[in-house]
Amino acid sequence: MTIAIIGAGVAGLSAAASLKAAGREVVLFDKGRGAGGRLSTRRAASPIGEVRFDHGAQFFTARDEGFRRLVNDLEKRGHVAKWMPRRVSLSKTDGFWTAAALQSDDDWYVGAPSMNSLVKAMAEGHEVRWGERATALSIREDGRYVQFDPSRWQGPFDAVILAVPAEQAKDLLAETNAELASDAAASETAPCWAAMLVFDRPLETGWDVAEVAGSPLGLAVRNSSKPGRGDEETFVLHATPEWTRANVDMAKDDVAAELSRLFCEMTGADTPLFAAAHRWLYAKTETPAASSFGWDERQRIGVIGDWRIAPRIEAAWQSGHALARVLTD
The missing domain is CATH 3.50.50.60 (FAD/NAD(P)-binding domain)
Structure with missing residues (x-):
């Protein structure tokens, strides 16, 4: 059976x-219609052509020996790649944003050429009814x-x-x-509003991943810094669980406008060419x-x-x- x-x-x-x-x-x-879930990749038509965003999970680690063997195999087959972004924590002091460098003892990995490549590779050989x-x-x-x-x-x-x-x-x-x-x-999962932005030129931020404090933005990621993501300057923003819960029913266009405004205020960037939002109702486990x-x-x-x-x-x-x-x- x-x-x-x-x-x-x-x-x-x-x-x-x-x-x-x-x-x-x-x-x-x-x-779902195909592999992905929180590892989904969003394709969107922008003024500079089609772009792709990893709008859910941004990376993964491989500390467990068994999982590391799987990741190493998928890396050899081209489904997974290491990602070494410039990481900082951002906080606002006296009206100015300041950055402090962050380091990790873990290797960071991403699906290649998109996050859902990990799930697609894992699904090979299985009977999956989508x-x-x-x-x-x-x-x-x-x-x-x-x-x-x-x-x-x-x-x-x-x-x-x-x-x-x-x-x-x-x-x-x-x-x-x-x-x-x-x-x-008994397990609680936090929701998350994600915004996806496209710019017409590279932004001189000095970082690729920013963990943000004291803002509705919790995380900002240069999506285009990941291996195989193309030359377009794209960013993914994740709002904090607190802001998301308070605005969980806000219209997507309004969320995209607000989060992109906060990002541009933080970085000094011009208004993006394209902005969209996605709501993850079940994004991050808070109580396992x-x-x-x-x-x-x-x-x-x-x-x-x-x-x-x-x-x-x-x-x-x-x-x-x-x-x-x-x-x-």
Whole structure:
């Protein structure tokens, strides 16, 4: 019988790879039209042509030995590249923005030529059914079933693994498994408004990544400084969780205008040629769960994701790998 994994992001694909290597039959379902999720790449038409933005996760690390082996392999195959940006912290003192250099002991990696290249490479060789939004679970005598929009059930499955944000896992588990639903309900994920900007000339900022203090902007990234991103001068801005929560229902055009105004005030840049915004409702884990995965052996339902451990791409991989080891052992 087949194991169903709901969510074909890093966590779901990590679990699928380990299960498939152990001889299990696995099928993944994802509500998206293609690989990406928070590793998505946005394409946009601007006055200087089509541009691409990594508007979600900006980079990832590889501290875990198993994940590092995967990243090294993908780097050799051209799906992943190291990124060595100039990093600073920015703060405002007496009306002026000042920068302090930042360093990291970790290598930073990005998908190449875009962040979703990581997920696309991980999805190779797996059966992934895109455009499938799970809405309910059912435990029956012959196995587990999953309902997809609008009212279609698929199954039976030997096991079901939810690799979705905590808020979505909570809803799917509400009528099926109170303990796992409670785990998901206790985890909090911050939203994030992201803005994408295009300029007609390079900006002399002196940095590629700025962690901003004392502003609605929390992070500013020169998207075009990443390997393979093209010559256009592009930036991605992430608002703070506090500002995002206070303005979560603001119109996208208004968000783009406000965040680009703040950025131009901070850097002295002229008004961008293009500005757009995207709202991530589930962007960054603030309160992780108490374990790397959840698993109910009797019902054979599991939950995985970075929200179980920490807000890192690597943590999502670790969560999926950890549950798969339990199932294969």
